[in-house]
Ligand SMILES: O=C(CO)[C@@H](O)[C@H](O)COP(=O)(O)O
C-alpha cells in the first residue's frame with residue numbers, strides 16, 4: 001500500500017479544562033464547543049500518582065448535565081480500575097489510564113473500560129519507553145488511543161518537551177490508523193513539531209484559555225495537523 005492510500009485518523013482538538021475557570025465549568029465547556037473544540041479534556045488527578053488534586057466523578061456527572069460533548073478523561077491516578085464504573089456512570093466518553101501504574105492488569109482494565117461503554121486509551125510519562133504500550137495497541141483488547149505526555153503530568157502551563165516527538169513518530173509509522181494524542185505545552189509555537197511527528201489529537205490548556213481569541217488558537221492547531229496529514233511528512 002502506498003502512502004497515498006493510508007487513511008489517517010481525524011484531527012481532534014481537545015482543550016484542557018484544567019485551565020478553565022472551574023467555578024464556571026458548564027459555561028466554559030459551552031464556550032470551548034462554540035470555539036470549535038472537538039473534545040473536552042478532563043484531567044483527573046488523585047494527589048498521589050501526581051502531586052496535585054483536581055476533579056473526579058462528581059464533577060464529570062455535574063458537567064454531563066450541561067453538555068453532550070465528548071469528555072476525554074485523563075486519569076492521573078494510582079488505582080485507575082476503581083474509577084471505571086463511576087466514571088462510565090457519570091457520562092465519561094473516554095478513559096485514559098497511565099501504563100506506569102497498570103503493569104500486569106492492562107488487558108483486564110481495557111476490557112472493563114470498553115464493556116462500560118467508554119473508549120480506552122493509555123498514557124505514558126516522559127520517562128516511559130514507547131515500547132511499553134505496543135502490546136496494548138496490538139493485544140486482543142486493545143486501546144483506541146495512545147497519549148504521549150509532552151510534560152511531566154500534574155500541572156498545566158509547563159514547557160513542551162520536543163524530545164518526546166520520536167515516540168509519536170514511531171507510533172504513527174507503526175500504527176497509521178491509531179489516534180495519537182499529545183498533552184502538555186501545545187500552542188501555536190509548538191504544534192508544528194507535534195503535527196509533523198504524526199500526532200492527531202491535540203490537548204491544549206493554557207494556550208487556548210490564555211488567548212485573546214481561543215477560537216483562532218484552536219483553528220491554528222487544527223490547520224497544522226491537517227497540513228501535516230496532507231503531506232504525510234511523518235511517513236517519510
Ligand atoms: O495532563 C495535563 C497535565 O498533567 C494536561 O492536560 C495539562 O492540563 C495541559 O495543560 P497545558 O500544558 O496545555 O497548559
Ligand SMILES: [Fe+2]
Nearest residue numbers: 043074183203
Ligand atoms: Fe491531560
